[in-house]
Amino acid sequence: xxxxxTPLHDRILVRRIEEGESIRGGIIIPDSAKEKPQxxxxxxxxxxxxxxxxxxxxxxxxxxxxxxxxxxxGTEIKLDGEExxxxxxxxxxxxxxx
Numbered sequence: 001x002x003x004x005x006t007p008l009h010d011r012i013l014v015r016r017i018e019e020g021e022s023i024r025g026g027i028i029i030p031d032s033a034k035e036k037p038q039x040x041x042x043x044x045x046x047x048x049x050x051x052x053x054x055x056x057x058x059x060x061x062x063x064x065x066x067x068x069x070x071x072x073x074g075t076e077i078k079l080d081g082e083e084x085x086x087x088x089x090x091x092x093x094x095x096x097x098x
Contacts, residue, residue, distance in 0.1 A: 014040040
């Protein structure tokens with residue numbers, strides 16, 4: 001990415017990880033009918049969530065983590081021609097270990 005983007009507070013920027021295309025029974029599914037993957041790579045993270053007293057709690061996820069998220073999680077954006085997601089850390093279901 002040519003532009004630098006840092007999410008605010010407890011938000012994270014995620015790139016979807018495309019799953020390998022599989023053809024079953026000779027039927028090719030068009031892109032518009034395919035479900036979007038629910039796995040992604042964290043690109044950047046915000047500073048963390050703050051409480052009423054102003055104390056900032058850092059996020060559990062960090063840039064480079066592979067994560068799972070819900071089907072309708074996040075907001076889709078286009079940055080430098082690439083489709084990305086911005087979501088809150090609470091929408092992350094888990095971190096995948098390598």
